[in-house]
Structure formats: structure tokens, C-alpha cells
Amino acid sequence: MADDSPLPETLTLDEAYRAAFVMTDMYVALESSPDSGLVLFQQYLRSDPARWDDWKQAVRAALKPNGGTDPLLVNLHRD
Template sequence: MTDDSTLPETLTLVEAYRAAFFMTDMYIGLESSPDEGLVLFHQYLQSDPARWEDWQKSVRTALRFDADTDPLVGNLSRD
């Protein structure tokens, strides 16, 4: 566990999944009228038995870096 000022350089698959879940949960909680699709996605993260296999497939896709399809390109400052 880490305090709020220090973040690890790497996460386990489980920790990364939790982070994605909590980010979605936080966004839905902050919005007065969250997008219905995001609410359905949040429900899927909580209940669909295929979610873990889907998560692993998504991680494998993310590890095959392709600058043309990277969702972070243009959205984050890179050194």
C-alpha cells in the first residue's frame, strides 16, 4: 500500500483492474447525469463473469504498443 503522494511504477493485473474500476466508479459518482453506457460498463465490471478474461485480453493489447492506436498519444505529456 502507498500513501497518496507516492505511486508505484508498476501494478499487478489485479491492482490495475481495481484502478480502472475505481476510476469509473469515481467518475460516475461525480457526474450529475453520467452517460448510460458508462454506467452499464461499470455494472459489467462488477458482474459479468467474462470480465476477467476481457481484462487480460485488453492488457495484452495494451502491451503491444502501437503509436497509431495509443489512447495516450496526444493526451499526456511525454518526456
């Protein structure tokens, strides 16, 4: 069952982290043979104490003007 409720324009760091975590879990659960690297990433998200500091570092990098390839521009057609 799809939830079509409106989404917020912004998320807190905690909410964004949980969304990335849930998306990873969803993908691993859907795949009959998920990639071992993704499974290791999922385990890292669940257990590595450094994950929160790594997450904050990744957010800082993504927010920089030249933070690398933007997957939203490269892979998605946005309105």
C-alpha cells in the first residue's frame, strides 16, 4: 500500500539519516541477491559507532557548491 501523504520540503539530520537507512533496508529486502557491498553498508549503518560522524561529514560535503556529482540531476527528472 502506497502512502501518498505530502512530504516536507526539509528534513533534520536525524530524519534524513533514518530515511537513508530505511531506503537501504527496503532495497536489500526487495533484492533476491543483494550486492554484498550494499549488505556490508547496511551492517555498517546498524553497528559502526563512527556512522554518525561519517553521516555529518557526508552532509557537509553534499552541501558544498561543488560537492561532486548530484544524483538528483544525473538520475532523476525533477519538476
